[in-house]
Amino acid sequence: MFIPTMDDLLANLLQSCKGAGMRKTKSLLALLETLIDHDAPVTLAELTAFPKLQTLCDRVTLYRLLQRLNERGIVRRLGLHERSAYFTLLIPGSHKDYLICTSCNDIKAIQAPCPVHALEKEIAATSGYKKLYHELEFFGICPNCEVT
Ligand SMILES: [Zn+2]
């Protein structure tokens, strides 16, 4: 399988942004680099705390960038509430489903083969849809928050 390097990945993402009509600003570049560096989903609050981003753009600018990237299918938004939303890059060929605690907002990638790939194939076969994909988020109470 082809595994892209960080530089390839950044180049691909910038190409997608360009295709979506987004200007290549310093803020956009820094945001994409930060998201590439952090494999796990990050919140807006966490992103604004990165020194590189802090010096380049304010929270509102960052949020708008994330919204635009999300609308264009470059970034995935996770979580129930706008306030506590997580953001992560949507990388073709790499698929993850997530488990989120509704109490403390902890997030984990699910450590199991994706449970719905077989279903996805079946839906594609019966519906005639191409390029099918899904995004799953499971919500619950994590062991740390569970009151016994
Ligand atoms: Zn929790």
Ligand SMILES: [Zn+2]
């Ligand atoms: Zn899945």
